[in-house]
Amino acid sequence: MTPDLFDALEDDALPATQPLAPGAVLLRRFARPRDEVLLAGVAQVIAQAPLRHLVTPGGFRMSVAMSNCGGLGWVSDRSGYRYDAKDPESGRPWPAMPAAFLDLAATAAQAGGFEGFAPDACLINRYEPGTRLSLHQDRDEGHYDWPIVSVSMGLPAVFLFGGGRRSDKAQRIPLAHGDVVVWGGPSRLHYHGVLPVKEGVHPLTGPCRINLTFRKAG
Ligand code: SIN
Ligand code: FE2
Numbered sequence: 001m002t003p004d005l006f007d008a009l010e011d012d013a014l015p016a017t018q019p020l021a022p023g024a025v026l027l028r029r030f031a032r033p034r035d036e037v038l039l040a041g042v043a044q045v046i047a048q049a050p051l052r053h054l055v056t057p058g059g060f061r062m063s064v065a066m067s068n069c070g071g072l073g074w075v076s077d078r079s080g081y082r083y084d085a086k087d088p089e090s091g092r093p094w095p096a097m098p099a100a101f102l103d104l105a106a107t108a109a110q111a112g113g114f115e116g117f118a119p120d121a122c123l124i125n126r127y128e129p130g131t132r133l134s135l136h137q138d139r140d141e142g143h144y145d146w147p148i149v150s151v152s153m154g155l156p157a158v159f160l161f162g163g164g165r166r167s168d169k170a171q172r173i174p175l176a177h178g179d180v181v182v183w184g185g186p187s188r189l190h191y192h193g194v195l196p197v198k199e200g201v202h203p204l205t206g207p208c209r210i211n212l213t214f215r216k217a218g
Contacts, residue, residue, distance in 0.1 A: 014028060016028050017111070020171060020181070020187075021163075021183070021187045021190065022185065023113070023184050023185030023186045023187040023188065024161065024181070024182065024183035024184075024187040024190065025111075025112045025113070025181070025182050025183075026173060026175075026179060026180075027108055027111055027112065027179070027181070027182065028176075028178075028179055029178040030111065030178060030179065030180040031108070031152075031153070031178045031180055032177065034100060035153060035177065036204070037100045038100055038101065038104065038151070039204055039205065041069075041098035041101055042212070045068075045095045045098070046067050046124065048092075049068065049069070049073075049087045049094055049095055050089075051065035051066060051067045051124070051126050052065060052066065052089065053066075054066055054076040055078060057076065057077075057078060057079070057081065059078065063128075063130075063131045063132065064127055065125070065126040065128075066124060066125055066126070068087070068094045068121065068122060068123055069096065069097045069101070069122050069124070070096070070120050070121045071085060071093075071094070071097075071120040071121070071218060072084065072085055072094070072121040072217045073085075073086075073087065073121060074121060074123045074215075081140050082140060083121060083140060083217045083218070097119070097120075097122055101122055101212065101214070102118070102119070104151065104180075105117060105122075105149045105214040106118065108149050108180045108182055109146075109147055109149050109182055109184075111182070112147060112149075112182030112183075113185075114146065114147045114182065114184050117146055117214075117216070118216065119149070119215055119216050120215075120216055120217055120218045121141075121214070121215045121216070121217040121218075122212055122213065122215075123212070123213040123215070124210065124211075124212055125210070125213065126208050126210055127155070127157065127194065127197045127209040127211070128207065128208050129155070129196075129197050129198060129199040129200065129207060129208075130196050130199075131196065132193070132194055132195055132197070133193050133194040135162060135166060135170065135191045135192065136191065136192070136193060137190070137191055137192075138189075138192075138213075138215065139189060141215055141216065141217045142217075144184075144188040145216070146216035147184025147185070148181075148182070148188070148213060148214070148215055149180065149181075149182050149213070150180065150181045150182075150183075150211060150212070150213045150214075151178075151179075151180050151211065151212040151214075152175040152176065152178070152179045153177055153178065153202075153204070153209070153210040153211070153212075154202040154204060154205030154206075154208055154209045154210050155177075155197055155198070155202050155205065155208060155209040156174060156175060156176050156177070156197075156198070156209070157174075157194050157195065158173065158175070158194070159172075159173040159174075159175045159181060159192065159193075160172060160173075160191075160192055160193040160194065161173055161181070161183075161190060161192050162190055162191035163190055164189055164190060165191070166191055168191065170191065170192075172195070177202060194211075197209050
């Protein structure tokens with residue numbers, strides 16, 4: 001895809017790697033050279049395990065639509081949050097993680113300073129305009145030895161990246177198509193979230209933002 005003038009100016013003005021906190025880094029446009037392969041992988045996965053709106057333990061329907069691939073998938077229902085080897089909707093194992101996903105996650109983690117990352121869980125999040133994700137920690141993995149690798153595709157969004165306490169002031173980080181955020185080590189349990197996605201249409205994803213979140217959950 002030919003980047004437009006705004007993208008070109010932006011790319012020149014900003015460093016490719018931006019440290020966010022100890023153990024946390026933004027890798028600008030890191031996934032862009034592989035965007036079409038990654039989105040083909042998403043299409044393949046969601047054909048087998050369709051995106052759905054999960055219900056929180058408190059009974060609210062999440063506005064972000066989710067699915068998973070890999071040995072474990074993150075799910076939520078009235079009984080709580082957990083990782084499950086099976087898609088509760090179909091009773092079947094989650095689709096395998098495409099090779100391109102594993103490779104991207106490992107190379108991004110390495111660029112962020114974490115060598116040897118082999119995720120067993122990939123959460124796929126679809127944000128339609130107006131959709132947000134409130135501040136939270138990723139802590140259902142039960143151990144925090146490996147980083148989180150989070151890939152943004154499609155519509156832009158503002159990522160909130162806070163500290164170890166909910167009340168810590170969060171940085172507002174604009175994320176564009178292909179940006180990857182890696183956080184681990186001392187920032188592994190930092191609070192994070194996504195502000196409401198603005199209206200728009202992206203040439204590759206249409207009117208939505210797709211996020212892939214890689215984790216080692218087992
Ligand atoms: C997440 O925290 O699961 C997703 C973050 C994002 O969409 O950028
Ligand atoms: Fe998260």
